[in-house]
Structure formats: C-alpha cells, structure tokens
Amino acid sequence: MGLRQADAVNPGRDDPAATAGRSELLAEQEYVSRVYARLDAERERAEAALREGPAAGGGSAFQARLESAVATEEAARRLAVLAGVEHGLCFGRIDHRADADGPGDTFYIGRIGLRDENREPILIDWRAAAARPFYTATPGDPGTLARRRHLHLRHREVVRLDDEVFDLEGLDESQRRGVVGEAALLAALRRGRTGRMSDVVATIQQEQDQVIRSGLHGVLVVQGGPGTGKTVAALHRAAYLLYTHRDVLERRGVLVVGPNATFLRYIDQVLPGLGETDVALATVGELYPGLKAKATDTPEVAVIKGDLRMADVVKAAVHARQRVPEGDLRIETEGLTLVVDAAKCEEIRDRARALRLPHNVQRRRFVHDMLEALAINRAEQYDRIMDEPLEEMARDGGLPDWLQELIDEAADEPLLDETDLRLAKEALWQDPAVRSALDELWPELTPEQFLTDFYADPDALAHAGAQAGIDCTPLHRPAGAPWTVSDVPLLDEAAELLGKDDSAEKARRRAAEAQRAREELYAREVIQTVDQEHSERLSASDLLSAAELAERHHDDGPPLTTAQRALADREWAYGHVIVDEAQELSEMAWRTVMRRVPTRSLTVVGDIAQTGSAAGASSWGQMLDRYVPGRWREERLMINYRTPAAIMRVAADVLKAVAPDQTPPEPVRDDGPPPTAVAMPVTELPSLVRSELALITGGDHDDIGGAYKEGRLAVITSAARHAAVLGSLPDAAAGATPDALDSPVVVLTTEEAKGLEFDSVIIVDPSGILTESPKGGQDLYVALTRATRRLTIVHDNDLPEVLSSLERP
Numbered sequence: 001m002g003l004r005q006a007d008a009v010n011p012g013r014d015d016p017a018a019t020a021g022r023s024e025l026l027a028e029q030e031y032v033s034r035v036y037a038r039l040d041a042e043r044e045r046a047e048a049a050l051r052e053g054p055a056a057g058g059g060s061a062f063q064a065r066l067e068s069a070v071a072t073e074e075a076a077r078r079l080a081v082l083a084g085v086e087h088g089l090c091f092g093r094i095d096h097r098a099d100a101d102g103p104g105d106t107f108y109i110g111r112i113g114l115r116d117e118n119r120e121p122i123l124i125d126w127r128a129a130a131a132r133p134f135y136t137a138t139p140g141d142p143g144t145l146a147r148r149r150h151l152h153l154r155h156r157e158v159v160r161l162d163d164e165v166f167d168l169e170g171l172d173e174s175q176r177r178g179v180v181g182e183a184a185l186l187a188a189l190r191r192g193r194t195g196r197m198s199d200v201v202a203t204i205q206q207e208q209d210q211v212i213r214s215g216l217h218g219v220l221v222v223q224g225g226p227g228t229g230k231t232v233a234a235l236h237r238a239a240y241l242l243y244t245h246r247d248v249l250e251r252r253g254v255l256v257v258g259p260n261a262t263f264l265r266y267i268d269q270v271l272p273g274l275g276e277t278d279v280a281l282a283t284v285g286e287l288y289p290g291l292k293a294k295a296t297d298t299p300e301v302a303v304i305k306g307d308l309r310m311a312d313v314v315k316a317a318v319h320a321r322q323r324v325p326e327g328d329l330r331i332e333t334e335g336l337t338l339v340v341d342a343a344k345c346e347e348i349r350d351r352a353r354a355l356r357l358p359h360n361v362q363r364r365r366f367v368h369d370m371l372e373a374l375a376i377n378r379a380e381q382y383d384r385i386m387d388e389p390l391e392e393m394a395r396d397g398g399l400p401d402w403l404q405e406l407i408d409e410a411a412d413e414p415l416l417d418e419t420d421l422r423l424a425k426e427a428l429w430q431d432p433a434v435r436s437a438l439d440e441l442w443p444e445l446t447p448e449q450f451l452t453d454f455y456a457d458p459d460a461l462a463h464a465g466a467q468a469g470i471d472c473t474p475l476h477r478p479a480g481a482p483w484t485v486s487d488v489p490l491l492d493e494a495a496e497l498l499g500k501d502d503s504a505e506k507a508r509r510r511a512a513e514a515q516r517a518r519e520e521l522y523a524r525e526v527i528q529t530v531d532q533e534h535s536e537r538l539s540a541s542d543l544l545s546a547a548e549l550a551e552r553h554h555d556d557g558p559p560l561t562t563a564q565r566a567l568a569d570r571e572w573a574y575g576h577v578i579v580d581e582a583q584e585l586s587e588m589a590w591r592t593v594m595r596r597v598p599t600r601s602l603t604v605v606g607d608i609a610q611t612g613s614a615a616g617a618s619s620w621g622q623m624l625d626r627y628v629p630g631r632w633r634e635e636r637l638m639i640n641y642r643t644p645a646a647i648m649r650v651a652a653d654v655l656k657a658v659a660p661d662q663t664p665p666e667p668v669r670d671d672g673p674p675p676t677a678v679a680m681p682v683t684e685l686p687s688l689v690r691s692e693l694a695l696i697t698g699g700d701h702d703d704i705g706g707a708y709k710e711g712r713l714a715v716i717t718s719a720a721r722h723a724a725v726l727g728s729l730p731d732a733a734a735g736a737t738p739d740a741l742d743s744p745v746v747v748l749t750t751e752e753a754k755g756l757e758f759d760s761v762i763i764v765d766p767s768g769i770l771t772e773s774p775k776g777g778q779d780l781y782v783a784l785t786r787a788t789r790r791l792t793i794v795h796d797n798d799l800p801e802v803l804s805s806l807e808r809p
C-alpha cells in the first residue's frame with residue numbers, strides 16, 4: 001500500500017523534534033491561511049458578480065439580458081463550487097527531489113485549483129496531472145518525489161501533519177527535522193461514521209487512482225469485494241472525468257445509478273465536496289421520469305420481469321393492441337351502418353405496421369386509412385340512397401335524355417373529391433361511435449396505461465408470454481397496484497415501442513427552432529464579448545454553449561441544471577453513466593441503462609460475490625457482452641478499507657461456503673474486538689443496542705432515537721424477524737428511507753443495507769437470512785461486511801455451521 005506510519009507525535013515540550021514539529025506546523029498554517037484568503041477573495045468576487053450582474057455597456061436590451069444570464073449563472077455556479085470545498089480545502093503537499101538544476105518543486109494539493117493575485121498557482125486541483133504523484137508514489141517507486149505530506153485541518157486550522165519521506169537524502173536538514181505525524185489513511189478509517197459517506201480525496205490509494213483516472217471511453221468494470229472503496233472511487237472518477245472532459249460532460253451530463261434512495265442520500269455529499277454540484281443521481285426505479293418506484297416484487301416475479309425475453313413479451317403485447325374485428329367492421333351511426341370489410345381492415349392494419357414506427361405514430365396512419373374507408377363507404381351508401389328514386393323512375397317509364405346524360409357523366413367522377421374526403425373524415429372523427437370503434441381497435445396508449453392493462457389481463461399475459469417463450473401468468477395483478485422497481489425497465493421498453501404522437505408538438509418546435517437559430521447566432525456573439533470583458537474569470541464558454549444559452553434565455557423561469565434537465569427527459573443521452581451495486585441489475589434494467597448512454601461510456605461498479613437479487617448478474621460478461629462484446633475492461637480492487645480483519649475472517653468463511661471461486665478482499669485494518677455470537681431473544685435487543693451505542697458514541701448516550709454527530713448502529717435482520725425487531729426497538733429508524741441515515745440506530749434488511757456501513761452492526765437471525773432466499777449466503781456475506789468496528793450476531797441457539805468460528809461470551 002505504500003503507507004508508512006510515521007513517528008509518534010506529542011513529545012514533551014523540550015523535545016527538539018517537538019519544537020521542529022511546531023515550527024513546521026506554523027509554516028504550513030501560514031500557507032494554508034493564504035490559500036483560504038484566496039478562497040474568500042474568490043467568493044467575494046463571485047458574490048459581487050451575482051449582485052451586480054455584468055458591467056453596463058452598449059448593445060440591445062436582448063444583449064443585456066443574455067449578458068446578465070451568463071454572468072449570473074457563472075457566478076452562481078462558481079459560488080456553489082467554492083462553498084462545497086471549504087472543508088479540508090488544502091490537504092496535501094508534494095516535494096519533488098532536488099536535482100542538478102536546483103531545488104525540487106513543491107506543490108500544495110487541494111479540492112480545487114487556486115491562483116494568487118499574480119495568477120501564480122498556489123493550490124493544485126487534485127485531478128490535475130501535476131497532483132498525480134501525490135497518489136501514485138510508493139516507497140518502492142517514488143518517481144521524482146522526495147516527500148508526500150498530508151495536512152490535517154480542523155476548520156481552517158492545521159492540526160497535524162503526516163509525512164512519508166521517500167528519500168531522506170533528497171531533503172535538506174530543516175526538512176528532515178520537520179518529519180511528523182502518522183499515516184493519514186489509518187486515521188481516516190478510524191473515524192466514527194456519520195451516516196454520510198465522506199470523500200477520500202486526501203488518501204486515495206494507488207489502485208483506486210488507476211480506476212479514477214482511467215479513460216472516459218468504453219466500459220470500465222470495477223470489481224471488488226466489500227469495503228474496497230468501489231463506490232468512493234467511482235464518485236471520485238465522476239469528478240475527475242468532469243474536470244478532464246468538461247466540454248463534453250458538462251453539456252451531456254453524468255448519471256450515477258445507485259441501488260436505493262437511502263444509498264443516494266448516503267453518497268450525495270461526496271461530489272459537492274469535490275467541487276462538482278451537477279451530477280444526476282437516480283435509482284433504477286427513478287429512471288422513468290415522473291415515477292419514483294420503490295416497491296419490490298417477489299423474487300419469482302422479479303426474475304420474470306428482469307428476463308431479457310420480456311422485451312419480446314412487451315413487443316407481442318403491443319402488437320396485440322393493434323387489432324382488427326372478427327369479421328367486417330360495422331359502426332352504427334346517423335341511421336347508417338358503416339362497413340369496412342375484413343380484408344380491407346387487415347390491409348389497413350398491415351400497412352400501418354409496415355411503417356415500422358412506434359405504435360402511437362402508426363396509429364395515425366391506421367386511423368387515417370380507416371376514416372377514409374368509412375368515408376367512402378358512407379358516400380357509397382348515400383349515393384345508393386340518392387339513386388333509388390332515379391332507379392324507380394327508370395323502372396316506371398324511363399329517364400329523360402338530359403338526366404341520363406348527367407348520370408353517365410357523374411359515373412366517371414370519383415364519389416368524393418379531395419376536399420369532400422377531408423371534410424368527411426373530419427366529420428367522422430368527431431363522431432363518438434366512430435372514434436370509440438377505432439380506439440378499441442388501435443388505442444393511443446401511454447406506457448403506464450398499457451402495462452396496467454397488460455398485467456390485469458390474464459389472456460394477454462398468457463398470449464404474449466407464449467409468443468416470447470416465457471410464462472408470464474405470475475405477473476397478473478389488479479389495476480392500481482403500486483409500480484415496482486422491476487416495472488421501470490418494462491415501462492421504458494413500452495415507451496420505446498409506443499412512442500408519442502407528437503405531430504402538433506413537432507410543428508410548434510419547427511417554428512420555434514427557426515427563431516432559436518437566430519438567437520443562437522446572437523448568443524455566440526455575446527459570449528465572445530463576455531469572454532473578452534471578464535477574461536480572468538472562468539470563461540463563459542467553459543460553462544455554456546451558445547445553443548444552451550439561447551435555449552435558457554428562451555425559457556421562462558429559473559434555468560435548470562444539466563442534471564435536472566437530464567433526469568426529466570427519458571430520451572436524454574448522457575455523456576457518462578456510473579452504475580453502482582451493478583451486480584443487482586437485471587437484464588432488462590441493463591437495457592434501460594444502456595439506452596441512456598448510446599456512446600457506451602460507462603463505469604460499472606460492483607461485486608459478483610454480493611449479488612442478492614435473483615434477477616442479478618452471475619458474471620459481468622453475462623450482462624455486458626451483449627452491448628460491448630469483448631470490449632469492456634476490468635479493474636480489480638483487492639484491499640478492504642472498511643472491515644477489520646477479525647470480522648473479515650468470519651465473512652470469508654461464509655464466502656468460501658457460498659462462492660468458493662470468489663476471493664475476499666484483504667483487510668487493511670487490524671483493530672477492534674473480535675465479533676461475537678449471543679443466543680438471546682429479540683426482546684432483549686434494547687439493552688444490547690444501548691450498550692453498543694455507548695461504546696461507539698463515547699459512553700454517555702442512552703437515547704436510541706436521539707441524533708449524534710458520529711457513531712451509527714444498524715440492526716440487520718431476516719425478513720421473518722423484521723417486525724419483532726422493530727417492535728422491540730420502537731425508537732429506531734426503519735428501512736431504506738433517506739432519514740434513516742440521521743438516526744443513530746436503524747433496522748434494515750440485508751437488501752436495504754447494501755452499500756452502507758455502520759460503526760456497529762447487530763445481525764439478528766443469521767439462519768433465517770441464510771435460508772429465506774436463494775441468495776441467502778450472499779445476503780449474509782453482505783450483512784457481515786457492513787461493520788467498521790464492532791459486530792454481534794444474535795441467534796436462537798441455531799447458529800449456522802458456517803459461523804461456528806465466532807466467539808461466544
């Protein structure tokens with residue numbers, strides 16, 4: 001790992017090393033204060049820009065409004081970035097070795113880059129190439145570094161320094177005396193948990209750095225056991241990619257897909273702390289705009305809904321909504337029976353289908369052709385009615401020559417000319433009987449209506465299932481049932497196949513586009529002007545393209561961020577997508593995700609050994625080869641930063657039993673007490689929870705429902721015991737709700753605990769967890785690896801064999 005614990009600090013007052021340490025601290029404090037002063041100056045400048053808008057100048061009112069929009073957005077964004085980086089702004093320093101040309105360079109590394117009044121860099125952004133040695137140097141391969149220093153800050157005060165000296169020869173005498181501190185990583189890992197993930201920008205490890213800085217293009221799989229920092233590395237990767245490819249990604253956006261809302265809340269502070277405030281976060285259940293599906297299906301139903309064959313099922317079911325009548329179409333209206341014969345109906349349907357457009361767009365052709373057939377039939381019937389008196393006259397004594405001539409002339413003309421036909425069709429479309437007959441045959445459908453109807457119709461389920469070779473009968477459910485997470489990929493599939501009849505919208509947009517093209521040209525000129533006027537600020541063109549600016553100017557109301565606009569648009573194509581806990585996604589969920597990133601620029605983060613969903617992945621190739629055959633690359637993370645070694649040994653026993661081909665990660669921590677197993681009834685949980693809480697929060701708290709800043713405990717239970725556990729801990733938070741993270745004690749199922757971590761974990765009913773799902777072994781492995789400090793297993797004298805190595809008090 002390349003980390004070396006440095007010498008003990010806090011020696012006596014007269015100790016020369018202590019004196020050197022103090023002066024070193026003072027020197028660093030001076031530098032850090034300068035950096036914060038620059039941050040303050042930048043903030044003041046952004047605030048002033050926000051207050052005052054652009055400097056008054058010539059130009060039209062339109063130009064003034066555009067300038068104001070650019071300046072305001074730039075200032076607001078800059079302010080958000082500057083506010084997010086206050087904590088631990090400057091955390092590192094690297095000293096390059098001196099060489100023949102003179103002393104080596106020194107750089108300070110921070111969350112963002114800053115320059116002094118003379119435009120000289122005083123803080124290097126951690127993502128810049130010049131900062132990379134801070135993360136990659138090891139004692140074995142220090143590159144050109146002589147020393148790496150971690151600066152620990154409390155608010156704006158430098159409280160400790162940790163040094164790793166790679167080359168004592170390369171340091172001068174005063175620098176040698178200044179070697180102080182202990183390894184920063186271990187200090188970071190020992191911190192109490194707060195219910196929110198922190199960034200690790202100061203202590204990124206080499207293998208993680210490789211993941212973070214891997215190229216933008218293609219699919220990168222990050223496979224690693226629990227606690228290896230997959231999530232945290234993926235989030236730093238998002239920040240790195242935005243920094244390095246801002247031109248593409250700021251416009252197209254970056255999406256992070258996580259397993260549930262709690263998890264997203266757990267990670268939502270990491271990116272702002274890294275200076276990135278505009279990344280879209282969503283669960284699979286939120287990928288269909290307008291819906292926040294949280295409910296889950298039974299494993300049997302989830303497996304069916306996640307099966308790739310469901311794409312064919314949806315297609316067959318949409319096809320089944322494009323019907324023709326059993327025989328001829330007959331519609332009673334205006335005292336007539338309008339008729340379109342069966343062959344014509346089929347011809348019309350087939351012609352609409354042949355367009356190979358979405359259902360709702362094809363419907364326009366179907367309706368159009370049907371109305372035409374009906375109009376002609378109506379005209380023919382009227383014609384016959386008109387002809388009847390003439391026929392009678394002809395029978396009774398013949399027609400006068402002039403009338404016969406008129407009739408012969410009319411016979412050569414079509415029954416309806418173009419205008420007659422259009423008017424007739426419009427009139428028929430207003431006729432409720434006609435409209436309902438055509439709606440019945442080829443209805444206009446929203447994805448929600450389509451899927452609701454489909455689930456509620458056993459015949460439709462059986463028919464579409466048979467066509468795709470999968471039994472869909474278990475999907476039957478009444479209309480009005482809540483949407484589940486597994487429904488979302490099916491809604492998305494349906495949305496693709498149904499499409500929207502947006503002809504009216506398109507016409508409006510075409511007119512608007514012409515107007516916008518003119519505005520865009522104008523905006524481009526304004527951007528150039530603003531760039532020149534504020535050249536030392538962030539360039540306006542860095543932030544906004546002319547098209548975007550014109551579009552924003554055009555809209556009323558506050559401008560939306562890229563992330564907001566992307567999340568509201570089902571057809572948005574992201575510049576990069578990160579999928580966390582990706583092993584849980586079904587084949588159908590992958591289809592939904594891939595649709596959102598046509599460039600296939602993805603980071604896929606997960607652990608095949610932790611797959612809990614029966615519809616999830618058993619290998620990465622199973623899910624990815626379909627989209628990028630043989631073209632995805634894999635990085636493996638092997639070190640566990642979360643779980644102490646004693647706990648990890650127990651987890652490894654479980655992994656060996658359920659997935660012998662998987663290797664558990666190597667724990668970096670070897671502290672904390674061994675995990676224990678206690679046989680006791682659930683009713684005794686409160687006293688155990690209380691004593692555990694006292695240990696992780698400092699001993700003076702006894703309020704399970706109160707809020708502590710640090711120290712979190714989770715009770716992870718089988719579904720069978722869930723209600724009983726909750727009953728015995730009425731003050732604890734429950735379930736995967738975002739608020740649960742603020743509570744010191746939370747009760748979770750294994751599914752809900754995925755991706756999270758707690759100082760102390762109590763697992764209730766391990767036998768139940770093992771046996772109640774086909775992936776029970778994986779679920780138990782996940783539960784065992786959530787603890788950062790303490791683990792207790794509560795059982796009913798039925799400890800599974802695989803946990804037999806646990807200590808029993």
Ligand SMILES: Nc1ncnc2c1ncn2[C@@H]1O[C@H](COP(=O)(O)OP(=O)(O)OP(=O)(O)O)[C@@H](O)[C@H]1O
Pocket residue numbers: 185188189197198199200203204205208224225226227228229230231232233607641642754755756757785
């Ligand atoms: N380089 C690092 N420096 C400090 N802390 C780290 C580092 N890497 C990981 N951690 C910490 O280790 C813990 C586990 O990280 P993370 O949740 O990203 O792991 P994971 O691989 O996603 O785990 P799981 O698969 O169990 O969800 C977190 O508290 C994280 O902050």
